[in-house]
Amino acid sequence: MGTLMTFELLHTVPEAPVAHLLLAHGAGAPMDSEFMDVMARLLVERNIGVVRFEFPYMQQRRHGGSKRPPDRQPVLxxxxxxxxxxxxxxxxxxxxxxxxxxxxxSLIADEMPVKGCVCLGYPFHPPAKPEKTRTEHLRALAAPTLIVQGTRDALGKREEVEQYDLSRAIGLCWLEDGDHDFKPRVRSGLTQQQHLISAADAVADFISGQR
Known part of the structure; x- marks a missing residue:
């Protein structure tokens, strides 16, 4: 094990949780961003406890440090x-x-003593670089995994993702017209809140199926 790190955990837990989801933030926003807060609340309403934490670079931002890019992958x-x-x-x-x-x-799910993995908006490739896929480990992933993805996510649109060779352990939940934050365009007639609720329902169903 590398250097021992201390993590401030943010617990959002119902009275009698059926499971616990350890939930990490994305590259640019902290563990208590609006997206993370809403998802935690929706999951707690479905009797799933949520435990959030921040990677070291985000911890430093929170405690007065300058805005830093994400840590390198080994640190994460x-x-x-x-x-x-x-x-x-x-x-x-x-x-x-x-x-x-x-x-x-998803990169460590197979080595950890956990029931499964949940990805909310998976970054299948960097923005505007669909040729640089981040899918190699997903071909052999054994841990039950759910990916909830907007159909027009700039980091992995539906028509792109459907061409990937993904493990059978991975299930996909598509949110119509959703972007990387599950936000649809007004003309779709859908709302981000509807998609967040659908995402929480999908996560709850997935977790129920693995226990």
Missing amino acids: LEAWRQVVEQCSHLDNVFIGGKSMGGRMA
Whole structure:
């Protein structure tokens, strides 16, 4: 194990949780962003406890440091390992996150003592670079995994993702006209709130199916 890190955990837990989801933030927003707050509340309403944390670079931002880019992947993965260890007393643990946080979770899901993985807006490739896919490990992923994705996500549109060779352990939930934050265009007649509710329903169904 690398350098021991201390994580401030944000617990949003119902009275009798059926499972716990350790939820990591995306590259640019903290663990208490509006997206993360809403998802945590919706999942708690479905009796799923949510435990949030921040990667080291985001912790430093919060405590007065300058705005820094995300840590390198080895640091992010080690953070995940230590958070899972810190939460080892919890039952029925799943890991996941928004965008980068979910991608990092998927990279370690097979080595961790967890029930499965949840990715909310998976960054299949960098913006405007569809040729640089981040899917190699997803071909052999064994941990049950749910990816919730907007159909027009700039980091992985439906027509792109459907061409990828993904593990059979991965299930996809598509949110019509949703972007990377699940926000649809006004002309679609849909709302981001509707999509967030649909995402929470999909996560709850997925978790129920793995326990």
